[in-house]
Amino acid sequence: MSTPLSIKIDRSSPIPLYHQVAQGIEGAIRDGSLASGTRLENEIELAQRLRLSRPTIRKAMDDLVQSGLLVRKRGVGTQVVSSQIRRHLELSSLNDDLERAGKKPSTSLLSFEHIPAPTEIQELLSLPKDVSVYHFTRLRSASGSPLALMENWVRDDIVELDEKSLQAHGLYELLREAGVNFRLAQQRIGATTADDIQAKALDTAAGSALVTMQRTAVDDTGRNVETGAHVYRADAYSFEMTLVQR
Amino acid sequence: MSTPLSIKIDRSSPIPLYHQVAQGIEGAIRDGSLASGTRLENEIELAQRLRLSRPTIRKAMDDLVQSGLLVRKRGVGTQVVSSQIRRHLELSSLNDDLERAGKKPSTSLLSFEHIPAPTEIQELLSLPKDVSVYHFTRLRSASGSPLALMENWVRDDIVELDEKSLQAHGLYELLREAGVNFRLAQQRIGATTADDIQAKALDTAAGSALVTMQRTAVDDTGRNVETGAHVYRADAYSFEMTLVQR
DNA sequence: TTTGTCCAATTGTCCTGACAAAAAATCTGT
DNA sequence: ACAGATTTTTTGTCAGGACAATTGGACAAA
Numbered sequence: 001m002s003t004p005l006s007i008k009i010d011r012s013s014p015i016p017l018y019h020q021v022a023q024g025i026e027g028a029i030r031d032g033s034l035a036s037g038t039r040l041e042n043e044i045e046l047a048q049r050l051r052l053s054r055p056t057i058r059k060a061m062d063d064l065v066q067s068g069l070l071v072r073k074r075g076v077g078t079q080v081v082s083s084q085i086r087r088h089l090e091l092s093s094l095n096d097d098l099e100r101a102g103k104k105p106s107t108s109l110l111s112f113e114h115i116p117a118p119t120e121i122q123e124l125l126s127l128p129k130d131v132s133v134y135h136f137t138r139l140r141s142a143s144g145s146p147l148a149l150m151e152n153w154v155r156d157d158i159v160e161l162d163e164k165s166l167q168a169h170g171l172y173e174l175l176r177e178a179g180v181n182f183r184l185a186q187q188r189i190g191a192t193t194a195d196d197i198q199a200k201a202l203d204t205a206a207g208s209a210l211v212t213m214q215r216t217a218v219d220d221t222g223r224n225v226e227t228g229a230h231v232y233r234a235d236a237y238s239f240e241m242t243l244v245q246r
Numbered sequence: 247m248s249t250p251l252s253i254k255i256d257r258s259s260p261i262p263l264y265h266q267v268a269q270g271i272e273g274a275i276r277d278g279s280l281a282s283g284t285r286l287e288n289e290i291e292l293a294q295r296l297r298l299s300r301p302t303i304r305k306a307m308d309d310l311v312q313s314g315l316l317v318r319k320r321g322v323g324t325q326v327v328s329s330q331i332r333r334h335l336e337l338s339s340l341n342d343d344l345e346r347a348g349k350k351p352s353t354s355l356l357s358f359e360h361i362p363a364p365t366e367i368q369e370l371l372s373l374p375k376d377v378s379v380y381h382f383t384r385l386r387s388a389s390g391s392p393l394a395l396m397e398n399w400v401r402d403d404i405v406e407l408d409e410k411s412l413q414a415h416g417l418y419e420l421l422r423e424a425g426v427n428f429r430l431a432q433q434r435i436g437a438t439t440a441d442d443i444q445a446k447a448l449d450t451a452a453g454s455a456l457v458t459m460q461r462t463a464v465d466d467t468g469r470n471v472e473t474g475a476h477v478y479r480a481d482a483y484s485f486e487m488t489l490v491q492r
Numbered sequence: 493t494t495t496g497t498c499c500a501a502t503t504g505t506c507c508t509g510a511c512a513a514a515a516a517a518t519c520t521g522t
Numbered sequence: 523a524c525a526g527a528t529t530t531t532t533t534g535t536c537a538g539g540a541c542a543a544t545t546g547g548a549c550a551a552a
Contacts, residue, residue, distance in 0.1 A: 016535060037468055042502055053537045058503090066312070068430040071466055074503040075545030081430065081468050183491050184314045184327065190484030191437030191455040207453055209437040212484075220317055222283055222327055238436030238458075245429050262505060288532055299507050304533085320533045321515030 005034065005041060009050055017052055021060035029069055029080055040070070040078040068244045103142040107170075110201070112136040112163050114156065121153045124216055125224040134161045139201055146202045147236050152228035171226070181220040188214045189239055192231065202233050209234035251280070251287060255296055263298055267306035275315055275326055286316070286324040314490045349388040353416075356447070358382040358409050360402065367399045370462055371470040380407045385447055392448045393482050398474035417472070427466040434460045435485055438477065448479050455480035 007024030009017060028034040040046070043061070047054045061078060064070040072078045117125065117133045125133070133153045140148040152171060154161060159178035166174070172182075190212045199206040211234050216227040253270030255263060274280040286292070289307070293300045307324060310316040318324045363371070363379045371379070379399045386394040398417060400407060405424035412420070418428070436458045445452040457480050462473040 018535080044502085055538085056536060059535090071429055071468065072503065073466065073545075074543065075501065077502060079468060081464060181491075183317055185489045186486070187489060188484050188486045189435050189457070191457040191480035193439060193453070193455045207439070209439045209455060211435070211437040218327060220319065222317065222325060234437035238434050240432070240434045243431045243433060245427075264505080290532085301508090302506060305505090318533065319515080320513065321531065323532060 005046075007050060009052065018056045018059040018063070021050070021052070021057060022063045025060065025064060026069060034080050036080050036082050038080045040080070042077060066244060068242050105170075106141050106144075107167060108139045108141075109163055109166050110137045110139055112166070117153070117155075121227065124227045125153065125155055127155060127224075132156045136161075136166060138166065142236075145236070146233070148230055148232045149198055149201050150228060150230045152226060154226045155223070158223070158225060175225060180225055182217055182225070183220045185215050185217040187216075191234070194231075198231060202231075204233055204235075211237060211239070213239075251292075253296060255298065264302045264305040264309070267296065267298070267303060268309045271306065271310060272315060280326050282326050282328050284326045286326070288323060312490060314488045351416075352387050352390075353413060354385045354387075355409055355412050356383045356385055358412065363399070363401075367473065370473045371399065371401055373401060373470075378402045382407075382412060384412065388482075391482070392479070394476055394478045395444055395447050396474060396476040398472060400472045401469070404469075404471060421471060426471055428463055428471070429466045431461050431463040433462075437480070440477075444477060448477075450479055450481075457483060457485070459485075 005025070005028060007021060007028075009020055011017070013020065025034070025040075034040075041049070043054050043057050047057045050057070061070060061072065065072055069081060070078055071081050113135050115132060115135055117127050117131065121127070121133060121135075122129075127133070133155055135151075135153050137149065137151045139146055140150060154171070154175075158180060159175060161174065176182075192210050192212050194202065194204060194206055194208045194210050196206050198210065199208065202210075211232040213230045213232070214228070215230075217225050219225050251271070251274060253267060253274075255266055257263070259266065271280070271286075280286075287295070289300050289303050293303045296303070307316060307318065311318060315327060316324055317327050359381050361378060361381055363373050363377065367373075367379060367381075373379070379401055381397075381399050383395065383397045385392055386396060400417070400421075404426060405421060407420065422428075438456050438458050440448065440450060440452055440454050440456050442452050444456065445454065448456075457478040459476045459478070460474070461476075463471050465471050
């Protein structure tokens with residue numbers, strides 16, 4: 001049942017060929033021209049048709065298998081699994097998420113200080129002794145209603161932060177602009193009930209459910225750049241993800 | 247700074263060479279002989295020393311980069327990021343998790359029925375009209391104290407379930423034994439507060455915080471095998487994961 | 493009808509080789 | 523001593539080929 005699948009390859013483009021292929025296939029899946037369950041052309045045929053080598057095709061498919069869009073089976077072929085995969089829970093900020101979702105995020109800075117790292121934070125960030133941290137709390141709202149209360153610590157030897165920029169921009173945005181390339185993050189999601197202070201800030205009742213999230217983010221040089229503890233109104237936010245068996 | 251790194255390769259083993267390499271490196275990282283931040287031998291040298299080709303080495307390293315153990319940088323080399331990565335939030339059951347953690351999970355079956363699928367479930371599982379489902383709720387305890395309340399729906403055309411086997415075994419265990427190969431799952435994590443029934447079952451106070459999780463699992467043939475809604479005592483459970491930037 | 497065997501299709505693994513691109517280290521001219 | 527250019531090191535991308543392993547179907551035998 002091999003579907004034709006027309007993909008344009010631009011050999012003069014700086015973006016790698018395998019990635020062009022992956023994008024092409026992903027696009028076809030997302031816009032519905034490759035329905036869930038469809039079997040793809042086999043690798044060799046596709047390679048010949050696009051005038052690419054089989055390893056290149058395989059690399060493209062590998063990536064899509066990783067992200068859960070395709071399933072391969074030896075002796076059988078490659079199938080589209082689902083067209084409704086939410087992209088793997090990414091290393092993104094709440095700000096990014098909201099903007100993508102078309103909401104209008106706004107932030108108010110509740111506190112800001114530049115202090116020597118408390119021992120707990122020093123350990124979490126594996127800080128050298130002479131490095132201090134920025135410590136601040138922010139309230140993030142979407143379309144006017146409060147959504148999250150965020151407390152963060154950021155080491156001060158990477159970027160200079162001040163009240164003004166934090167009001168206007170997302171933290172991850174600022175860090176990326178400063179040349180930080182995030183590589184991975186350790187994250188823990190749980191639940192709690194709102195205490196009086198949290199309830200007031202989030203405009204909800206004391207005792208209402210909150211989603212908690214702690215995260216420590218690492219950049220490409222291995223430094224722990226940032227750690228934070230966030231709470232979200234449970235009625236307004238939840239974490240979605242797609243798990244892929246490897 | 248290339249560390250020697252001794253890895254044994256067994257060419258007669260059925261396990262792929264690249265995987266042997268990956269296991270070797272991962273082992274060295276986890277047992278501390280490759281400390282965080284260490285730079286590895288470069289690919290070509292390692293390939294020559296192990297008498298393997300560079301693509302094989304690269305494939306091994308790719309996998310480790312994916313799981314967040316290594317970071318590569320063109321012109322620089324490959325570094326160990328962290329030795330304390332929790333393996334990527336896996337497609338595992340609570341039962342598996344607890345057994346790995348050395349707890350003694352026990353399950354009590356609170357209800358069990360074999361019914362035509364409600365339309366909502368029928369949609370979630372993309373069921374054909376003639377397929378019914380098993381619907382059951384279980385209470386999972388660890389080391390004696392109640393931990394999670396789990397409600398599940400399983401299509402009935404894959405495996406035959408009954409009360410006895412669900413008492414004795416984990417759901418995923420049963421499904422895997424029936425030949426189901428899970429490939430991916432869509433998951434949503436949030437929070438809520440305990441109502442009277444939940445509180446009683448979980449031996450906690452009404453209004454206390456609970457972590458909620460909904461999951462739909464897909465097997466390698468693209469079938470949605472199972473969907474469920476679980477709640478966990480927030481003081482006893484949270485979700486940990488490592489996010490990797492790709 | 494059932495069981496077993498073989499064959500074709502397809503992905504999985506592994507190899508060799510080549511050049512490109514980025515980063516770091518080194519050299520050179522001032 | 524410094525700035526800029528050059529070289530070296532290292533990973534990234536791509537090609538082509540070979541054989542192995544698994545699956546599913548067709549066919550033959552019981």
